[in-house]
Amino acid sequence: MEKRELEACINEYGKDIYSFCRHLACHRQEAEDLYQDTFLKAVELEGKIDFEGNPKSWLLSVALRLWKNRKRKYAWRRRIADICPIIEDKDLENAASLEQEPSCEERILGMEERLAVASAVGRLPERLKAVVLLYYMEEQSTKQISEIMGIPVGTVLSRLHKARKILKRELESELYGKGI
């Protein structure tokens, strides 16, 4: 991949991939490393990429594979701080600034909602979390997810179902409390 191709890739998919990394990894630093390595790996794996096809799915699968490989590396950190700070102050600022000029009240509501959902998703077991992120965040079809994760479509569906059940319970107050 040449530099300008890489640049195009980053412009096009950077946000999506970063968001995926950010929710997979617990810490910002881990997420940034993962994000960076995903693109570097993409450069390295040049030739195996079908950019005509679906680069986003492919980049997601690279990110997921890298993440699986390094989870162990981060495991020791978790032992020290077993609470995952999914949302940091900086995220809150960013989230706030990214809302497109909504009213103050709406902004706060939106932030609270994002926080609640992110932490509920963050608490899901790893295998369910990846499916949820790929489906809802990255808008991948169940078939694409099955290719990215290397599992049958049926398994994707059953994991999605299981994750939904857990999330519904966890997010009850979000669903009813605000009368969505």
Added chain:
Amino acid sequence: MGKEFRKELDELDVLLRRALAPAEGPDERLNQRILNSVDGEEKIGKRERMKAEMEKRKWRRMPAVALTAAILVGAGSLTAYGAYRYLSLKGALEEFGDKGLEEAFFNECATVINETQSYGGYDVTLMGIASGENLTEYARESDGKIRSDRTYVIVAIARSDGSPMPDFGEPGEDSAERDFFVSPLIEGLDPAAYNAVTMKGNYSEMLQDGVVYRLLECDDVEKFADHELYLSVIGGSTFYDRNAYVSDEETGKIHRNSEYNGLNALFRLPIDASKANPEEAERYLGELGSNAGAESSKGAVKIELGDDFAVEAASGNEKGAEAAEYALEFVGNPYEWNGESLTEGCDSSGFTKGVYEHFGVSLPHAAAKQKDLGQEVDGIEDACPGDLIFYDGPSHVAVYIGDNKIVHADTQLGICVSEADFAEIVMIRRILR
């Protein structure tokens, strides 16, 4: 009800989609960093950059003083020469640079660890380990022998106060400040006898931004993965220091000596126990034994007892004589590291343990521990059949059978009779009366 449930799920879907929609992009600087690391026209990946880094390294061999340690530890001087020949192989390290150890580390066969410990004014980070079968493609040829499985470990050492480490300087110059001994250790094996030196260790290091990076390679330790595996880093020394760690004689587990004055980091190596290969481990130890004479009796010779041999019972020592007779029943049975079966295989202390058990005496499975039991006997001339004779450390133990002979489990010969003075006797103990 069913319809309502469906509706809730839809609401959940809406909520999830809205709340999880990618909102935050990466920092622009992060993107810039990625782009900068890829050169304008050439396809340069991380691997190439690593290679460039590797070339900046200074390659160093295990210094001669480590070899002295091998002699002191192993007692078999032949081994030390063997080790020296290997260590003096020129270009071996550069060669593995070429053959893409970086590749091994940055592809999937390595475990990245990044654990830091701070002791004695240093921060030591165990960065990663690569070992096992999937590294065989990186194997090298040396001494005309293909040596396939090796373990590679990378550690970074920095001063805790942040000041830079001194440059390496010239060989021979006083260098205690940047001397480190990095070695894997294995649960149940005496660290003084089984470390990077005896496991044909070799290292290279480089200094960058005041941090020393060291790449250690030695014989593959994965085969021992059914035991706890450690990585030790000792400061101010280029060989193993007996004071740095404590080996629990009961369990074989190795711990830091908290009293130790200086750097004595100890990491657990996260190698999956399923990678263990006990047969290979045993064969390897046998090989080390025959070379280094590490655990075993060096150069013990098997003696066939004549038909007329009989254990002579000294008065008051009938039980000991019985034990010696009993021990002789197992001559011809195999040696097995860590084994405790008199018939299926045992090591030296497993053998004495098994024999004594028959007489209602329970011994720990470690020569070093057995030597503290019972009464000391002054010399071989005062020894009675059934006494335990200790050698080498002690890491080896035998049952005396009289007439200057012993029966023991030898790594090479299995359970056999040898001369009592085949090696220097460090202790004789009378436990049975």
